[in-house]
Amino acid sequence: MTTSITWDQANARRLDRQFLATSAPEGVPAAEVVAAMLGAHAQVMSAAELSVGVRGDTLTRADVRKALWEDRTLVKTHGPRGTVHLLPADELPLWCAALSAVPSGTSGQAADVRVTERQADEIVAAIADALDGVHLTIDELSEEVVARTGPWAGDLVMPAFQTLWPRWRQVLHRAGQSGALCFGPNRGRKVTYTRPPLFDPLPPEEAVRELVRRYLHAYGPSTPAWFAKWLAAPGGWAAKLFGRMAEAGEIEKVGFEGAGDAWVAAGDLAFPADRRVRGVRLLPYFDAYGIAAQPRERLFPGDAYRRALAGGQAGNYPVLLVDGVVAGVWHQRRQGRRTTVTVEPLGRLTARQERELGERVERVGAVLEAERSELVVGAVTTGAHA
Known part of the structure; x- marks a missing residue:
């Protein structure tokens, strides 16, 4: 008999495993x-610092920066979906092997812009060689890549931000995902890149299976389609992967309210009682939970689907969680050592929730190392990514 899991059960377990309960x-x-x-989205570094900090009682942005630039227990590189993430340094053998094993889709570049697989491999090798033991800006790295490959790699043919980038830049994310590149500390206002410490990647099939198990531990029950969306992987590839793991007894099927058949890691059937998590949380732009938790219609119920998403895409707005689901948006403005957090609830908050919201605003201020935090309850007038 197939075990049945409710949305509230799944959401409660996910929140608990995310340090959000x-x-x-x-x-x-x-x-x-x-x-x-499973990685903190770091396209905007301050958002990554908040994602990590609000999950702890005492973590601040200084702790995240120390882990990243001094202790080197975190690495800033290209992770799921090819986007910039913070990843644990000791998990690079898993992440790089798994991400490199994901089939790449058809390039969105024009035919005269694309590179062949051989050229892509040549560029990645050149990046790894150029960054070994040094920190380079993007312009310095470009010179080194062209010198190691040829003038074709430096052709200004790649449209980007109302300008043209050199051809090799379309492979930058692949270099990060394979372990040839990661971010270094800024040089003034300029981003630098370096090579992470050398490591032996896991065998590709072993790595992708382990990534599925970890994904299901954090975000299960889930489906191959949701996994593919989270990873930006082909749906057919994900379905076959889940099929192989099911045949091997590594994952097992459950019934999931509102989704039908879904999967969890084998034996991972301990769920809390059928109850909703109580409490208030503030999650920043592109927080991992808002992006990965599915079905999205349950996490963003009613008006939240319209107000807190952009055409169904999560991450564009910082969100207010009330009792485990999105119930508003918010915006943070820093002025000197003071931060003002404007929260727009989509419904009426109880007195207890208002008090807790004030505490969460104080926590945001503590993460950002602000001397003073102010809560304003009202309309958020800024747009996505503001």
Whole structure:
């Protein structure tokens, strides 16, 4: 008989495993929090710092920066979906092997812009060689890549931000995903790149299976389609992968309210009682939970689907969670050592929820190391990504 899981059960377990039901206590390192999230989206670094910090009782942006640039327990590189993420340094053998094993889709570039697979491999090898033991800006790296490959790699043919980038730049994310490149500390206002410490990647099939198990631990029950969406992988490839794992007894099927058949890691059937998680949370732009938790219509119910998403896409707005689901949006403005957080609830908050919201705003201020935090309840007038 197939086990049936309700939305409230799944959501409660996911929140608990994400340090969103109970915060990580003092002493839990930033890298452990990031591991539980399956990576922190870091296209906007301040958002990544908040994603990690709000999951802890005492974590601040200074702790995240120390883990990244001093202790090197975190690495800033290209992760799921090819986007910039913070990943635990000791998990690079898993991540790089798994991400490199995901089939790439058809390039969105014009035919005269694309590179062949051989050229892509040549560029990645050139990047790894150029970054070994040094930190280079993008312009410095470009010179080194062209010198190691040929003038064709430097052709200004790739449209980007109202300008043209050199041809090799379309492979930058692949270099990050394969372990040839990661971000270094900024040089003034300029981004730098370096090569992460050398490591032996896991065998590709072993890596993708382990990534599925970790994904299901954090976000299950789930489906191959949801996994593919989270990873930006081909749906057919994900379905076959889940099929192989099911045949091997590594994952098992459950019934999931509103979704039908879904999957969990084998034996991982312990779910809390059928109840909703109580409490208030503030999650920043592109927080891992808002992006990965499915079905999205349940996490963003009613008006939240219209107000907190952009055409169904998650991450464009910081969100207010009330009792485990999105119930508003918010915006943070920093002025000197003071931060003002404007929260727009989509429904009426109880007195208890208002008090807790004030505490969450204080926590946002603490993560950002602000001396003073102010809560304003009202309309958020800024647009997506503001």
